[in-house]
Amino acid sequence: MTIALEVSHLVKRFGGLIATNDLSFTLNEGESLGLIGPNGAGKTTVFSQIMGELRQTSGTICYFGQDIGGLSTPERIAKGIGRTYQVPRPFSDLTVRENIRVGLMPDSLISMIFGRSDQSKENELGQSVGFSIRDLDKSASELAMGDLRKLELARTLATGARVLLLDEVFAGLTTGEISMISDLLKDLRRRGFTFLIVSHDLPAMEPLIDKAIAIERGTMIAEGVFSDVLANHDVRASYLGDTDVGS
């Protein structure tokens, strides 16, 4: 099996706070890994480092065997990594279609100025996450949370990402929307996409992942099959009193 993502001895300090503490894990191509931990455990910070939005204090991040530590965020995206944001970040004065268009744009001024946008590709991406053609002309500022999550996903897929880092895909969604997004992700898994998924909704995440890691205060406390991770003594302790568990 090919290793898609290999994080080794990753450390991130914010002043005195250690947000990522000597974290190592591997993610095989086509596999799906869940990343769990209480609020403030450092899950989002791991994503930001993999994307190059934050520089790690030390440690390495390899993508298909190549150290990507020196690459900019757009360069990493060009290689096929993409993320969604925990709090959706749409371009709110643009339409849904234009939001997807930004994701589809190649990082080249020449083709941005002289090339044309691909309507059918935009339709296809929009529909793949559950938008109707009519929805595509809505302004992103009109969308409710469920649609914002779909848009987030469509725009990330539009960049051509094959390894998807999904931060709280289910937060703020209705049960209907959860099963819709869940079906979409299952379909993407069948098509060979690789996932790193963060979610506080453990039951919704369960069918989407092959294994899981749990972190607390930046440190890994358990790793393995999801049920084992959940049964782990330290994981239970860290979640105790965390009102989000199982919500």
Add this chain to the structure above:
Amino acid sequence: MPEFVERGTLRTMIQACYLAIFAMSWDVLSGRTGYISFGHPFLIGIGAYSTAILSKKFGVPPEYSIPLAIVITMFGGLVVLLPALRIKGSYFALVTLAFMELMYQLVQVIRPDLTGGTRGITGIKSLTRGAEAGYELAVTLMLGVALGLWLLMRTRFGTALWAIGMDEDSVRGSGLSTTRLKTMAFLVSALVAGLGGAYYAHYTGSLAPRALFDIDFLFTIIVAALIGGAGTIIGPMFGAFFLIFLLEWLRPILPGAERYFVYGGVALILYMYQPKGLVAIAQSLRDRVRGDNYDHRA
């Protein structure tokens, strides 16, 4: 049309055309990306001084001195402001403001024999004879710039600039190098500023550094873009004409700098009523009449 209007009105129209060009130039960078430039007089000044010096002191004909002035503006502006484009928001504004002031100081100390020092330059060769021809040239330039920018902003490049104004990190998160996009927006903006500045120098025939590198001039440009409607092409043009005629109309009533307070007040009230500017107000009126849905674009 020019035959029917008074010479004074014609001059006012010409002023409005040039202001529209400057406001469009500002808007392509600042109205779209949200990087507020306080340095447009600096760019316009490079264009104006370059063609003035080249044509007056070195005898370069305007058909060469103007394109040269544009190139000098683009690259001169880029060299000093590129580092600033990497920093965010308000710092960009501060750095550009500093450069405007620096330019004012520089033209006085560096080679005053060329720049004319504090007195500026007079006797810059005119390109046209008479107010009508000057007006036609100004309108042509304005419409040419508007068309060019409109075509450019319709592309994916235009959409991306707009997206930067909404959430720059998210544009990077969509795989686009935002520094490159901002640099290109800056170059386009500088091109238009240099072009406007150079033609304006030949139109007025003289340059006075205190009037050019001046806060009043800067605010007139920004207010024109904002009250007309930033992020559009028609907005800054609309705003420029509105502002110039408002100032002209206020001149007999309020001869001094108080006029600027009045337009500041008008701008503020308009802005509170509709932050997207006069064009959006006009559109919503039209749509209300026709009963359409409200759309914010122009």
